Amino acid sequence: MKIAFLMDDLRLINPVWETTSYLMYESNQRGHTVFFLEPHDVYIRKNQVVARMRNISVKPNLPIEVYWQMLIECLNKDDLIFETVTDLDALFLRKDPPISYQLMEFLGPVSDKIFMVNDTMGQIKGNSKVYALNFPDIIPETHIARDPNRIRKIIDNFGGDMVIKPLQGHGGHGVIKVSNRDQENLNSLINY
Numbered sequence: 001m002k003i004a005f006l007m008d009d010l011r012l013i014n015p016v017w018e019t020t021s022y023l024m025y026e027s028n029q030r031g032h033t034v035f036f037l038e039p040h041d042v043y044i045r046k047n048q049v050v051a052r053m054r055n056i057s058v059k060p061n062l063p064i065e066v067y068w069q070m071l072i073e074c075l076n077k078d079d080l081i082f083e084t085v086t087d088l089d090a091l092f093l094r095k096d097p098p099i100s101y102q103l104m105e106f107l108g109p110v111s112d113k114i115f116m117v118n119d120t121m122g123q124i125k126g127n128s129k130v131y132a133l134n135f136p137d138i139i140p141e142t143h144i145a146r147d148p149n150r151i152r153k154i155i156d157n158f159g160g161d162m163v164i165k166p167l168q169g170h171g172g173h174g175v176i177k178v179s180n181r182d183q184e185n186l187n188s189l190i191n192y
Contacts, residue, residue, distance in 0.1 A: 004035040007094040
C-alpha cells in the first residue's frame, strides 16, 4: 500500500511522544511504501489535488530509534515525488491544530475517494476543544471565556482547583492548574 502522513515538520517532533512516529514505523515494518508531506505540499494541478511528498520508506526490522534517524535522512534528500492524492491508498491527517482552511478546501473534494484518517469534515468539526461540548455527560464542568475578568470570576466561583487550557493547542502546551488561592499569580497565568 501507499500510505502518506501529512503533518508538521518531522525534524521538530519528539518521536518518543508523537503517536504518528509509531504509525509510520509500523507501516514501514509491514512493507508499505510510506510518504511524508506538510500542509504546504498539497496543491491543485490540472484540476487534480496533488501532493509533493518524500518517500520515507527504509529497511524494515530496525529499532525505532534507528528507523527515525534514517527517516530524517530521507527528508534531507532532494527526491520529491509528485502524486495525485487519490492514487494513495491512505492519507493520515496528523497536523497539529490549527489546520488551515485552504488545506481543508483542497482535501475536502477527495475525502470520499481515498481512505483518509482524521478526514477533513472531522477536522473541521473537531478542530478545537469546543467540540467536546457535544458530549456533556462525559466531560467535566466546562467554561470557555477570553476576557481575563470573566476568567477570574469563573475561578472564584468554582472555588477549587481547575485546569485552564487554550482552545487551540496540543501536547499540553499552555495547560495550567489554578485555584482561587492563586490570586498573586493569576494575571500571569491567565495571560499565558
